[in-house]
Amino acid sequence: MAAIAKFLAILAVIALASTAQAADPDQFLDWVVTFQNLPLLGTTQRVIAINNQFPGPTIKTTTNNNLHINVTNRLDEPLLFHWNGIQQRRSSWQDGVSGTNCPILPGQSWQYNFQVKDQIGTFFYYPSINFHKAAGGYGGIQIANRVVIAVPFLPPADDFTLLAGDWQLRDYRSSRSRLDKSQGIGRPNVVLMNGKAPYIAGGSNANFEKFTVESGKIYRFRISNVGTAQSLNVRIQSHKLCVVETEGSYTAKTCFDSLDIHLGQSYSVLVTMDQSPADYYIVASTKFSSGSLNGVAILHYQNSNTAASGTIPAGPDPLDVNFSLNQALSIKWNLTTGAARPNPQGSYHYGQIPITRVIQLSSSSVTLNNQARFAINGQSYLTPDTPLKLADFYNIDGVFTRGSMRTSAVGSPVMETSVLELDYKSFVELVFVNPENEIQSWHLDGMSFWVVGFGFNETWSPSSRSKYNLVDAVSRSTTQVYPRGWTAILFSVDNVGMWNIRSQCLRRQYLGQEGYARVFNPENSTRTETWIPQNVLLCGKAIGKTIPGPRMLGIDEIDF
Structure with a gap:
């Protein structure tokens, strides 16, 4: 009887799980990806458009x-889309990078097919291979909270997406060939x-971006740096920017005259x-x-007849690293609000979790096979024909x-398909080391991390932890990661899969400054990683598999 009762309990749990999954809404999008010619600064630029839109929807x-999201590729090159900052819980099969997916021919x-789970906030997507990002193909992602989750600010009058980024007039294929x-x-x-x-005040450019607002109201701007090479400082003349969210985390409300947004970063x-009604x-x-x-x-204030004119407002000294560093340190996690779950963000006492592994990843410029490359700890990533x-x-x-x-930064430079093994449920301290004079930006797919410390013009050592x-x-x-400095992060290895670690600078990533983290659960459970998609594309050595x-969910995978 006890065995029968347990079996019936299992069936009830499976039914409940199925019902809960089915209750989550489905959202279907159809994208057709094409090249379009765009008039830009007196020249015609070829861009990647989605449903005839640049940026994409x-x-x-x-x-x-x-x-x-059904993607039809009408380019003349293979294509993949990546969802920058979306954690793809339990399913790196949908991450859209060369290590996880065969390209769409x-x-x-x-x-x-993926679920946006345990995240809220501001993100963006972009094409991830063949240097395509330099031709566009990017767009914003807004993930709203469910009604049961409180938001730590009143609903804004409107919600704007602002995708800002550096751009080259040279065609992306020419840049790719030169690299x-x-x-x-x-x-x-x-x-x-x-x-x-x-x-341009008084100029002939009529195709500029404009946001129309009403006096006395509050608006949310979701700003992403979608560029390929440069950090940005963003400001709105005579208005304060009050940061409330970044990449899926609510922040304590902090107001600035201007905000530094580095490559690949997003803020609300x-x-x-x-101010007085005007432009x-x-x-x-x-x-x-x-x-x-x-x-x-x-x-543009509604009903304003006063055009913007004169000198644009000056920002901070563009070479002042200390301004940027101090601003980054002043942006704090909001410990009293929930995010995608009802429990407060501050319930995660990350500073009290024992660290199980320490890793240092050092950037470098190398020459391999008579070619200029970039590397991590001397390893320049070699992309295989078969996704990892x-x-x-x-x-x-x-x-x-x-x-x-x-x-660690030891060993001679090599070109290698480098993969980092991370133990599931471990807690890692990772230090990005930048011995170069160029500011860098780094991203980890699949997992969020706490940015606990920065160094500028100094070497990281264990004593640096006193500043975390x-x-x-x-x-x-x-x-x-600031020039000749370091950035320390802490993260829980809580997402099984194959996850990309990369420079957000496109030329650096294209020339080898990336790798992958393999998070493996020896229990081989679909509770921690979804099964291979039935529509998976096969390429390389996987052709014919x-x-x-x-x-199906097994009895051994049910939590009692």
């Missing part, structure tokens, strides 16, 4: 929704705001329309390089070696 969804369609030949690609030519050229800011400049300026470029949009995820699933030899990524913020550091997925049918 903003994905507006809600926590727990199941997204189904020209003329082919493929559907991404392949160890030739430079030069500095960007312009900063675009939502794919549009800068507003609240802006109060408390005001919105500016995004490149940082940490001489000859700053300005992207300019317009904040497929090789892992099918036990295909000769694609990668587990644990091949170096965890172990209470309310921001949890995010992309962080800057049989796609096994769905694995």
Whole structure:
């Protein structure tokens, strides 16, 4: 009788789980990806458009929704889309990078299926291979909270997406070819705001970005740096930017005259329309390089007849690292609010969790096979024809070696398919080390991390831990690393899969500054990782492999 009762309990749990999954809303999107010619700064630029839009359509969804995005590739090159900052809980099969997915071939369609779970906030997507990001194809992602989750600010009058990023007028294929030949690609030519050229007072450019607002109201701006090379400083003339969220985490409300947003980062800011009705400049300026470029949009008060004119508002010294560092340290996690779950963010006492592993990843410029490359700990990533995820699933030899990524800067430079082994449920301290003079930006797929410390013009050592913020550091997925400095992060290895670690600088990533973290659960349970998708694309050494049918939830995978 006891066995029968237990069996019936198991069936009840399975039924409940199935009902809960079925109750989560499904959201279907159809994308057709094409090239389009865009008039930009007196020239015609070829861009990647989605449904004839550049930037692509903003994905507006809600926590727990199941997204189904059918992508038709009408380019003449293979294509993948990556969801920057979306953690793909239990399913790196949908991550859309070269280590997890075979590309969508020209003329082919493929559907991404994933759940936006345990996240809220501001993210973006972009094409992840073949240097495509330099041609566009990007768009915003907004994940709203469920009604049972409180938001730590009143609903804004409107919710705007602002995608700002540096841009080159050279065609992306030309830049790609030059990099392949160890030739430079030069500095960007312009900063675009939502794919549009800068507003010029009294000028002929009528195709600039404009946001229309009403006096006395508060608006949410979701700002992402979608560029390929440069950090940005963003400001709105005569208005404060009050940071309230970044990459899925609510922050304590902190107001600034301007905000540094580094490559790949996203922020939500609240802006109060408390000025006289007129038009005001919105500016995004490149940082940490001489000859700053300005992207300019317009904040237009409804019924205003006063055009923006005169000099655009100056930001901080673009070479002042201390300004940027001090601002980053002042942005704190909001410990009193929930995020995607009802329990407060502050219930995660990350500073009290014992560290089980310490890793250092050091950036470097190397020459391998007479080609200029970039590396992590001397390893410049070699992209195999077979995605690592497929090789892992099918036990295909000769694609990668587990644990091949170096965890300190030792050894001669090599070109290698480097993979870091991370133990499931471990807690890791990772230090990004930047011995170079160029500011860098780093991203980890699949997991959020706490950015606990920065160093500028100094070497990291164990004594540097005395400066860590172990209470309310921001949890995010992309962080800057200042020149000749370091950035320390802490994270829980809580997501099984194959996850990309990369530079957010496109030329660095393209030339080898990336790797993968393999998080493996020896229990081989679908409770911690979804089964291989039935529509999975096969390529490389996986061609001809049989796609096994769905694995059902087993008795051993039920929590009692």
